[in-house]
Amino acid sequence: MPLNAPRIVMKFGGTSVADLDRIRNVAKTVKKQVEAGCEVTVVVSAMSGVTNQLVGYCESLNPLFDPCEYDSIVATGEQVTSGLLAIALQTLGVKSRSWAGWQIPILTDDAHSKARIKSIDSSKLIECMQSGVVPVVAGFQGVDDNGRVATLGRGGSDTSAVALAASMQATRCDIYTDVDGIYTTDPRIVKKAKRISAIAYEEMLELASVGAKVLQTRSVELAMKEQVRVQVLSSFDDNPAPMENSLPGSLVVSEDEIMEKEQVTGIAYSLNEAKVVIKDIPDHPGIAASVFAPLARENVNVDMIVQSSGSNQKTDMTFTVPKTDLLNVQKILEREREHIGFAEMLADDDVVKISVIGIGMRSHTGVANTMFKTLAERSINVQVISTSEIKVSVLVAAEYVELAVRALHTAYGLDAQ
Amino acid sequence: MPLNAPRIVMKFGGTSVADLDRIRNVAKTVKKQVEAGCEVTVVVSAMSGVTNQLVGYCESLNPLFDPCEYDSIVATGEQVTSGLLAIALQTLGVKSRSWAGWQIPILTDDAHSKARIKSIDSSKLIECMQSGVVPVVAGFQGVDDNGRVATLGRGGSDTSAVALAASMQATRCDIYTDVDGIYTTDPRIVKKAKRISAIAYEEMLELASVGAKVLQTRSVELAMKEQVRVQVLSSFDDNPAPMENSLPGSLVVSEDEIMEKEQVTGIAYSLNEAKVVIKDIPDHPGIAASVFAPLARENVNVDMIVQSSGSNQKTDMTFTVPKTDLLNVQKILEREREHIGFAEMLADDDVVKISVIGIGMRSHTGVANTMFKTLAERSINVQVISTSEIKVSVLVAAEYVELAVRALHTAYGLDAQ
Missing domain, CATH: 3.30.2130.10 (VC0802-like)
Structure with a gap:
């Protein structure tokens, strides 16, 4: 690992890890970044559909379910994906291991089902990366002061990724999703909509709250507060390892970074x-x-x-x-x-x-x-x-x-x- | 809670918690024991089919999967059931909370996918019971010295239950399964087969190893070593709270306890x-x-x-x-x-x-x-x-x-x- 290797957090959403084939593809994408010389931490969501199924179980048993139990149930979705992606990476010859929120730990408050991250000790993850092992973190979750699993609310894996990137002072947080970036408007309405190569946090917050559904609002707020550079990318493109000089997605950054x-x-x-x-x-x-x-x-x-x-x-x-x-x-x-x-x-x-x-x-x-x-x-x-x-x-x-x-x-x- | 309340570990297998209706039934069975004045700890398996699905994922990605990742993936099945049963109990007005293996903790060696329990600190569970809350423990799992989840091998929830019963000096360990006890032979062959009301550990080991598939062999060995009284019961009977004087299942006990x-x-x-x-x-x-x-x-x-x-x-x-x-x-x-x-x-x-x-x-x-x-x-x-x-x-x-x-x-x- 060269000195000053770029350190990147890569986050993959539910549709990007929806089945084993897509998980294999994600492993290939991660491998490219590793081979490009980056220190990489991966954050994953649950396979699409899994969270809804688990939430459905809870609601069927009791519409007023205990949010502590809800959290320990639904957090398993991300734990499964993190283990599967670690296996998929190992299969490609990339050393890897999964991390549940409590293993890191990611400490949260006790507002179960919509907890907020209080602190992250990323020292074990940094040690893991520096020993040549790619950590795959189960997103959307942490652990409260009582040692109980807590989740961050729907879409919380974006927030996990940004918070981890802040905590480990990553060069960038890459959010892989089912679109290849943020567009000037809804491409379903305007065929000539353009991908925005760089957008300011404040603009992204306005776009998100009025309709664009690419990033969880809280993750953008956190990125703004912690000055984390976020990149939105498609996990379905066969994109080359995105290097700084030719980023294929949309960068969400501070106003100062935007020239034009x-x-x-x-x-x-x-x-x-x-x-x-x-x-x-x-x-x-x-x-x-x-x-x-x-x-x-x-x-x-x-x-x-x-x-x-x-x-x-x-x-x-x-x-x-x-x-x-x-x-x-x-x-x-x-x-x-x-x-x-x-x-x-x-x-x-x-x-x-x-x-x-x-x-x-x-x-x-x-x-x-x-x-x-x-x-x-x-x-x-x-x-x-x-x-x-x-x-x-x-x-x-x-x-x-x-x-x-x-x-x-x-x-x-x-x-x- | 009266002094010297009987302390019972109740274990429910995969078919007993196969769907939400059965989980609701299990909650009723547990509630009866609680109302009969027992201190109860519950141990659950994954909903039937779940473990096989998760194992299938691992094998598809890599037949030579990393057993550490396999463990953290398959252990989620029991975590889901424990949370769901806790919600079902709360819905019946019984205070309850789920416990993952690492939360207790149940310490294991690092022989991942077939780990052995090294020690259990059941003090938190005892405290939980004594504060009037029924602990629902995710079976089949523990955590190794490195803080990684480890599983005990197929059928390992029986072993979890017996080990917990030994650790908390329970009066009895009740194993609820899809048969109502141990029979003199296979009832599918001999219509006149009788339920055995009491059987010695040594006999049970011989019966299990030559075909009877009611209890995991290791759990019987452990029960014999720790002198844990095990009762096999059907979770599908609408049995009354089984009291010492009229046990409806089969007791697996030491030879000394067997009169005839x-x-x-x-x-x-x-x-x-x-x-x-x-x-x-x-x-x-x-x-x-x-x-x-x-x-x-x-x-x-x-x-x-x-x-x-x-x-x-x-x-x-x-x-x-x-x-x-x-x-x-x-x-x-x-x-x-x-x-x-x-x-x-x-x-x-x-x-x-x-x-x-x-x-x-x-x-x-x-x-x-x-x-x-x-x-x-x-x-x-x-x-x-x-x-x-x-x-x-x-x-x-x-x-x-x-x-x-x-x-x-x-x-x-x-x-x-």
């Missing part, structure tokens, strides 16, 4: 929104709180909010909530009707939220204007607008989703040549 | 034997070694041996080997033909070994004679005979198996009324 800051990096959409309009509310201080406090108490996540001035000391309030909460929201507000004092409530779940995202917005003006102009040219009526430092979102009728996303993709110069 | 020592306790048979005859060997000292040493070197287990005196300083040697080893044995002896100096080798795998077993033989004469007389009356030719202190075995043509077993069962007075 585009105005807009990507366009996301979410069909999981519903709009609520409350009309003719008495317009006095504290009225917003009287609407949103009861929703907060019931854990409804309110997103876009617009208050329009009406007449006669009356105002209208428009906001969006997750579609799955809509019925509940209507019930809560109906109950509070007298207290709030509104005349009428309208609901519409046939809407889509479209967002344009880019750290370049901070230094470019006119991004929002381009959006409104582009939509107006297609006669698409904007119902609600919200903005943040690196994002502009609009709510429009759901029927326009493809038209609007395609038009914006072209308008911001994102179409592939 | 029958001449013959049971009749076993094995179709897994093959006979080899080597004819006309020069009859000089050391000739037996020249035949059996090469077989021993290749790990062939030779069972019955008879040497008959021939003529002209020549002798014949007859012995039995496991049927699966027969081809290999023929190859080995053919290779050694000149060295041994035999004229002819005959092989016959169409034979059955029938054994009558009973500690009462020590004080009763005529047991062997009854056997020979009974077989002679049916014109069944005895090919080989071997005897031990508590067993007489004969080898006869396989076609007589049912006739011989039924006749002997009647002759020794074992038929149920």
